[in-house]
Amino acid sequence: MNRLMALLLALCSVLLGLLVIAYAAGGGRAAPLPHPEFGPMQVGIDAGELGAPVWAAYVAGIVMxxxxxxxxxxxxxxxxxxxxxxxxxxxxxVLVFVILMWSFGAYVAGDTTIVLGFTAPTSLLVYGLSLAPWIPLIGITWKFEDAYFGREDQARFDEIVSEAKSRRHSPLSGED
Structure with missing residues (x-):
């Protein structure tokens, strides 16, 4: 458990480091820009205007x-x-994430591939990254009790409770 907590602290430190670097470098833009052709419309942030290098996205994604x-x-x-x-x-x-990043790079370069009704990056988001967490969630939910508090743990717990009850109700304890 201590190794997991140390690893979690290290991962959070990397994310914090990325945030500090991004803040110090002035990366990102908080407000949309006016559309170049239709003045009243606003244009959101695209990949080229965030000011962050591609490696930072890979590091942040893999660390998360x-x-x-x-x-x-x-x-x-x-x-x-x-x-x-x-x-x-x-x-x-992680492999799906790396493929997503790679396909997004291809999409930005103009290579548009339609997969299951969406462009490749959107399809990977919809069918890969958003549906994939259900796999371990269902498995962990299905076997949670056995994995977290198994039969041996339950037997030991029952033994402790039984000993505590017998001590509390013994004539030598002075309690009824």
Missing amino acids: LGTMWVTMLIGFRAGHWIHRAVSAWTVGY
């Missing part, structure tokens, strides 16, 4: 996925199959 991985492991017994399953799922999720 690492944070999600660590928080999903907290509380589960070491060596349980959920540890391996969540780790394998996280590797897959």
Whole structure:
């Protein structure tokens, strides 16, 4: 558990470092710009105007996925199959994220590919990054009790409760 907390602290420190660097570099723009052709309309922020290098997006995304991985492991017994399953799922999720970033770069360069009714980056967001968290959520929910508080833990808990009740009701304890 201490290793997980140390890893979580390290990941949060990296995110904080990225925020400090972005603030110091003046990256990002808070307000939309007027549309170049239709003055009353506003134009949102596009990829080229954020002022952040592409590597920062990769680092931030992977660190956030690492944070999600660590928080999903907290509380589960070491060596349980959920540890391996969540780790394998996280590797897959990082791959989907990297593919998303790569396809977005291709989309920005003008290579538009339609996948399942959307452009490739949107399709990866809709069908990959937004649906994928349900896989470990369902698995963890299904096996939560066994992974977090197993049969041996329940037997030990029942034994402690039984001992506490017998001590409380014994004639030597002075209680009724």
